[in-house]
Amino acid sequence: MSVVALDGVTFGYGDRPVVEDVSLTIESGEFVGLVGPNGSGKSTLVALALGLARPDSGTAELFGTPAHRHGDGTRVGYVAQQSTRQASEMPVTVREAVRMGRYPHVRWRFGEDDRAAVAAAFDRVGVADLADRKVAELSGGQRQRVFIARALASEADLLVLDEPAVGVDAESRTAFYDLLDRLNDEGITVLLVEHDIGVVTTRTDRVVCIDCRLQFDGDTAAFAESDALSRAYGPDHRPLEHSHGAGHAHESPREESS
Template sequence: MSERDAASDRSERHVVRFDGVSFGFGERPVLEDVSLTIDSGAFLGLVGPNGSGKTTLVELLLGLRRPDEGRVTLFGEPAHAFDDGERLGYVAQHATEAASRMPVTVREVVRMGRYPHRLVGRFSDADRRAIDEALDRVDVTDLADRRVGNLSGGQRQRVFIARALAAEADLLVLDEPTVGVDMESRERFYDLLHDLNEEGLTIVLIEHDIGVVTTHATEIACLNRQLYFHGDPETFVETDALADAYGGNQAPIHHSH
C-alpha cells in the first residue's frame, strides 16, 4: 500500500479527529488542547458537567465554529470546509421542542434527508424506497401522515433518526436528545441507537445520564474544558476521571436493561 493510500485509509477510519484543539469566547476559554479521534463504527458518549464545552466540541465537529488553535477534521477534510452533508445526521439540543411547532408531516421531515440525493427536484424510486425503509426502521410508518407537532417527544426523536437514515448518513450526532422525553420512550430510543450502531452507524452522543452512556456507548470521552478520559466504559468506571471532571464524588450507575 502506498503512503497516499495508507493516509486515505487512516482518514476514512478516523471519522472525526481533533488535534490540539483550543477554543474560547473572547477571554473565556471553553476547550483547551483537546486531542481526540472517533473511528468508524464507534458509539462515543460525551459526558461532563454543564458548561464543560461538550456542545462547543460538537459545533466544532460540525464545522459550525473554527478552532482558535489546532485542527478538526471530518471524514479526512477540515470540518469547516466539509460539504458532503448527506453523510452527517445531527439532532440538536431541544430539537423536540422546536419540532412541536413544525407544520409538516412525519414523511415530509424524513424526505428532507433525501434532498441532497434527488435529481433536479424530483424524488426517484430509490429516494422513495429509502424514505419508506427509514420510516420502517425506526417504527414510525404508521405515523407517516401525522403532523410532527402532534407527536410525543420520543416519537419526534425517532423521526429525526429516520431523516438521518434516509440521508444514508455515516455519522449521527446527538446533543442531549431525550430532554423532556419520558423514561419508557428514552429506553426505546437508546435501544434503537444501540441497534443502529451494531449495524455500523457511527454515533456521537452528548448525554447527562452517565448510566445510559456506560450501558450503550462503546467508548466514552469525559470533558471539562480539557479531556479527562477517552476510552472504553469498563475502564472509565474504574478511574477517577468523572470525579476529577466534575470536581466531586460522582459514580457511574449502570442501567439494568
C-alpha cells in the same frame, strides 16, 4: 480514514477558553459517549467536530477533510439540543420531515431511489404508522425517532445526538437507546452527548469526558474505575448506582445545557 479527527483544538470567547487543547479521534463504527458537567464544552466540541465552529487553534477534520469545508451533509445526521422542543412548531407531517433527508440527493425530482430510501428509513426506525401525522402532534420520543429516520433517509454514516432524550419519558428513552444500539450494530457511527452517566456506561463502547480539557478517553469499564468523574464534576461528586435495564452504572447530577 477517521470519521472525526480533532488535534489540539482550542476555542473560546475572549480570553476564556471553552475547549482547550483537546485531541480526539473517532473511527468508523464506534459508539462514543461524550460527558462532562454543565458548561464543560461538550456542545462546543461537537460544533467544532462538525464544522459549525472553527477552532482558534488546532485542527478539526470530518471524514478526512477540514470540518468547516466538509460539504457532504448527507453523511452526517445531527440532532441538536432542544430539537424536540423546536419540533413542536414544525407544521409538516412525519413523511414530509423524513423526505427532507433526501433533498441533498435529489437532482430534478423525487425518484424511485428517493422513495425507497424514505421507506427504508421508516421501517428501520419504526415510524411508518406515524407517516401522516403532524410532527408537532408527536411525543418527545416519537419526534426523536423521526429525526433519526430523516438522517437515515440521507444515508448518514455518522449520527451525532446532543442530549437527545431530555424531556422524554423513561419507556421511550429505553426504546430510543435500543434503536441507537441496533443502528450502531448495522455499522453507523454514533456520537452521543449525554448528561446521564448511567446511559453512557451501559450503552456506549467508549467514553470521552471533558471539562474544558480532556479528562478521560477510553472504554466504559476503565471510565467507571477512573477518577475522571471527580476531576470533571468536582471532589464532592458522589456517583449513584443507576439501572437502565442493561445493568448498573454510575449516574452524575442532571444538567440542562453544555
